[in-house]
Amino acid sequence: MTPHTLTPAVVRRGSSAQTRVALIRPKKPLRWITTAAVAAAVVGLHAVAIEGTDFKPELLVDGWKGMAAFIGDAFPPDLSWEKTLKPGLEATLVTLWIGLLGTTLSVPFALLLAALAAENTSPHRLVYQAARAVLSFFRAVPDIVFALIFVTAVGLGPFAGVLALICHNTGVMGKLWAESMEEIDAGPQEALRTAGANRIQQVANATLPMVVPQFVGLLLYRFDVNVRSSLVLGLVGAGGIGLLINQSIKSFQFDSMLTHILIVLVLIIVVDQFSAWIRRRLAA
Amino acid sequence: MLLSVQGLRKSFNGRNVLEGVDFSVAAGELVAFLGANGSGKSTTLRCVMGITSPDSGSIRIDGAALDSLQGRELQQTRQRMAMIFQKIHLVPRRTALDNVCAGALSRIPTVRSLTPLLFPADVQQEALDCLDRVGLADRAFDRVGRLSGGQQQRVAVARALCQRADVVLADEPVSALDPHAAEQVMALLRELAHSEGLAVAAVLHQPDLALRYADRSIGLLQGSMTFDLPSTEITAEHLDTLYAPDRNPSVDRTQAA
Known part of the structure; x- marks a missing residue:
């Protein structure tokens, strides 16, 4: 048995007829100090960040007129079919x-x-590392840079x-999928391994069917x-409604911009509802 | 003897879990392993199955020592053993039939095992026969997740049959089941041993099940065997040594050491 470093919290008091467990919390003096240190560090980081981002709320107060003019120009939204609505809807479909x-x-x-980047399905440690590196690269480069x-x-x-x-998306989804495969119950895969199935068979017949809902x-x-x-x-020229929003801002047609934003x-909302509906059906 | 094990030893981080376990299981026999938590019952089965590698000891299947075999021959001999797990370890989203077919994966070419749609027809027929042997042919196309726990464990037994195993190692096969389902699964394992000639070794947590269903029971205490007797000869004293060792002065000394 390893010796306990804390003083025992349970002490019995009183006569033998009526004993009660006395409540004595073990003292942890270091806890206060660590809490204070963490709080100080968080506050300090925010101070540095406010300095680094030129965070000045007074500018927002002073500049209200510019914003009001911008929003005023945007209302009412331009609902003309030929000029704004039709191209907007077409571009939304493209998006x-x-x-x-x-x-x-x-x-x-x-x-x-x-499959190569999940510990429980990867064929070799080196393959695992390489696949992780590839996924990290595709994830680290923003989609807007790929678009350019x-x-x-x-x-x-x-x-x-x-x-x-x-x-x-290959980078992000590959990572998310690899993680959900690692979290899955390893039992069925182990069962197939003991039955003599090879690695590919184990993944195809245990791991993958287990993670389909995720x-x-x-x-x-x-x-x-x-x-x-x-x-x-x-916005960077890759088509769709973003292109129209960009164009309407550049040509100061803020009422068209507002229409496009409303379509978006x-x-x-439609996409969100659709995926929520599918997920509900999957869970059932 | 279909399965014979001698001198099985295993330690984890310097702690001896198995200190020389010897036993054998004949074809047509159901043998139960009894013991408290941590006595080494499950480790014994996992060592025999090759999931955990033992430090020493010999394992013979039908007379052939596993450590004398290599490559394909070793793999084929190992596949004569199948394991049944406490947590069943089937794929809940797949049908009972597809899960049973998975027991035959080692006989299916890799390209034909990528999806159940490609499983060969003869394997599917054999899987259905195996489900019939456990009494679940009518549930073949139900998703396993929709079956009861007892039915799921019987599907797992069918998977072992579809592997064409003649040695079945069951690691607490009924611990997660309600009493009625536990009786059904134990009756099935006994029937497979007695009428189909399988050698079945089952780790059990309920001594009464062992005494009623097993032909022989083996008691394990802290990695050593305390008895290996026909179930009819097991007495309450035998069980006391396993589950209440502090009442036994000779064991007290080993614990203090």
Whole structure:
């Protein structure tokens, strides 16, 4: 037995007829000091961060007129069909397609890399490390940077956006999938190993079927995120509604901008509801 | 003897878990392992199965010592043993039939085992026969997650049968089951031993089940065997040495050491 460093908390008092356990909390004097140190560190970090970001709320107060003018110009939203609504809806569909293809076309790459980058399915330690490195790279490069690179290769337009999302999403989804595979109950895989199944058979017949619900949930979540990302990609020329928002700001048509943003709002809500509905059905 | 084990030793971090375990199981026999938590029952089975590698000891299947075999021959001999787990370890989202087919994976080419849709027809038929032997042919196309615990454990037994194992090692096969399901699974294991000639070794936590179903019971205490007797000869004193060792002065001394 290892000796206890704390004083025993249980002491019996009183006569033998009526004894009670006395409540004596073990004293931990260091706890106060560590709590104070952590609090001081957090406050200090925030002070540095406020300094580093030129965080000056008074500027916001002084600049209210500019914002009011901007918002005033945006109202009422421009609802003319030919000029704003029709192109807005068409571009929104393009945004949705970018998000859809960017998600689904990254599935095979993410699946392969996830299987190689999960400890319980990876064939070798070196393969595991290499797959982790590849995933980290695709995750570390923002999708907007991929978009700029692909615009130089395939020109302005939605195709560059799809390629950018495929790259970035492979990194993120591969990591999320690898983690959910590592968290899964290892029992069925062990059972198949003792039955003489090889590694690929174990993964295909135990690990993967076990994680299907988690995989689909994460896939829907990424679809949701990717539709929103493809908006931002539009700002750098990768097509879709983001491009229209950018154009309407640059040409000072803030009422059109507001219309586009409202369409986006509807799109986001629809996508969100859709993935929530699928996840509910999966859980049932 | 279909399975014979001699001098099995295993230590974890300098702590001796198995201190020389010798036993054998004949074809057609159900043998129970009894003992308190930490007595080494499960480690014994896991060492025999090769999930844990023992420090020393010899394991023979049908006379062939595992450590004298290599490569394909070793793999084929090992596959004559199948394991049943306390936590069942089936894939809940797949059908009973697909789970049973997985027992035959070592006989299926890798490309045909990527999805159940590609499993060969003869394997599927054999799996259905195995489900029939455990009395669950009518549930073949139900998802395992929708079956009761007892039914799931019987599907796991069918998977072992589909592996064509003739030695079945069951690690607490009924600990997670309600009493009725436990009786059913024990009756199934006994029947497989008696009428199909399998050698079955089961770790059990309920001595009464062992005494009623097992042909022979082996008692383990702190990694050593205390008895290996026909179940009919086991007395309350035998069980006391396993589960209440502090009442036994000779054991007290070893614990203090």
